[in-house]
Amino acid sequence: MEKDDNTPFTREPWQQLLQDRADAPPETTNARIRASARRALAPRAARWCLPASLAASFLLAVLLVQWQYGDGEAPAVVTESDLASPEAIEPPSGIDSSRAGSARAVESAPARQKEAARYRTEDESALDEFAAEPDAQESLDRITVTGSRIGGPEQELKAASEMPAEEASDDAAPPAPAVAGSPDAARERESQAEAGRESSLGASFAQTAVEVRTPEAWYADIEKLRAEGRVEEADRELERLKAAHPKWLERHLEELKRR
Amino acid sequence: MGVGDADAQLMLRYAAGDVRAFDELYAAHRGGLWRFIRRSVRDASATDDVFQECWSRVIANRERYRPEARFATWLYRIAHNCCMDHWRRSGRRDRRELVDDDAIAAAADDASAGPVEALLEGEASERLAAALGRLPAEQRAAFLLYVEGGLTVAEIGEATGVNPETAKSRLRYAVARLKQSLGDDAPD
Numbered sequence: 095m096e097k098d099d100n101t102p103f104t105r106e107p108w109q110q111l112l113q114d115r116a117d118a119p120p121e122t123t124n125a126r127i128r129a130s131a132r133r134a135l136a137p138r139a140a141r142w143c144l145p146a147s148l149a150a151s152f153l154l155a156v157l158l159v160q161w162q163y164g165d166g167e168a169p170a171v172v173t174e175s176d177l178a179s180p181e182a183i184e185p186p187s188g189i190d191s192s193r194a195g196s197a198r199a200v201e202s203a204p205a206r207q208k209e210a211a212r213y214r215t216e217d218e219s220a221l222d223e224f225a226a227e228p229d230a231q232e233s234l235d236r237i238t239v240t241g242s243r244i245g246g247p248e249q250e251l252k253a254a255s256e257m258p259a260e261e262a263s264d265d266a267a268p269p270a271p272a273v274a275g276s277p278d279a280a281r282e283r284e285s286q287a288e289a290g291r292e293s294s295l296g297a298s299f300a301q302t303a304v305e306v307r308t309p310e311a312w313y314a315d316i317e318k319l320r321a322e323g324r325v326e327e328a329d330r331e332l333e334r335l336k337a338a339h340p341k342w343l344e345r346h347l348e349e350l351k352r353r
Numbered sequence: 354m355g356v357g358d359a360d361a362q363l364m365l366r367y368a369a370g371d372v373r374a375f376d377e378l379y380a381a382h383r384g385g386l387w388r389f390i391r392r393s394v395r396d397a398s399a400t401d402d403v404f405q406e407c408w409s410r411v412i413a414n415r416e417r418y419r420p421e422a423r424f425a426t427w428l429y430r431i432a433h434n435c436c437m438d439h440w441r442r443s444g445r446r447d448r449r450e451l452v453d454d455d456a457i458a459a460a461a462d463d464a465s466a467g468p469v470e471a472l473l474e475g476e477a478s479e480r481l482a483a484a485l486g487r488l489p490a491e492q493r494a495a496f497l498l499y500v501e502g503g504l505t506v507a508e509i510g511e512a513t514g515v516n517p518e519t520a521k522s523r524l525r526y527a528v529a530r531l532k533q534s535l536g537d538d539a540p541d
Contacts, residue, residue: 100506104540105503108540112481112500117387130408131375
């Protein structure tokens, strides 16, 4: 019977006897086990993916934060309520103050636009009233030329965005006074306009005013400067007039000749 | 044997993610394993549970499998442990399922499994099945591991956790008992 120590007898005859009664696992069991074997392999990726994606997201977030705030101190958190006070947007000491001033001017732009609209309405109604009065035409021309709009909110708004910090932070030019309907008021306005025009003839001759003057008025101002003996200033203004209206001066001189 | 074992290679391939390797492995061992478990637990309804539990452990332990021994040895060791767990759970171990080898030898001489009884059981295969059921669990396990699992004596010892001499003794007693039950129908 014994063949050797490890195989003491032949298996086959016993296997044949056993196989007569032997059965096999049902198909449902086979299917269940095979499915289980497949499932066991599938979740491996899921188990690996979730922690890996979480780690990657975290790393990305950390890198973004480091990239944004890495080479300087972290900026203070500015809330909406902080924006109400100008101190909230005061720049850190390292930032150029002139840039900060521009930022302030831009920040207040909506308020200034509103203000400008209000002044425009007031001015226009006043001018309409004034135009209805006798011998107001001449004054009206002058007011239109050098009037309140020159230094008005629109110009101020435009200039504010270009101005350096010190100028931009200063208050805007005072609004033009409301024009009353009486002749006295009109005369007063005229004299104010005259005074304003004269004051603008000096060193404080505003750049913005120059661009809105008519050539005639400008030329008259130059003549006046010349009459006052401020020849250099007059020459400078004349050059500027030539630059602003290249053909006008020639035409004007020809016209004077014809006369 | 060992690393060169084809089944072991299939198991390694399955552990590496090849599902078809498992299908091959399952097809090769399902019949023998099913019969081993069915005759070990002798309970038709429990057989399916134990069989599935056994393969679940194979699947769960696929990454820990090392081809140090034949795959069949590893598989039947798991199956044997599953059967032991089943007996432990069910709490209905046979009175004669004794671990003491002297007691096993005494059980083998039990007169209740004599030739008269064998004659009454009809066909040789039925008588063999009946005789197997009457064997002590350790002897039955040794016999089934040898015949159905194709394990050697040393592998039976490894699978059941005993030394080869004990395994050989159990096997010898089992065959003697079965031959006695089968009478002239017993294989040589």
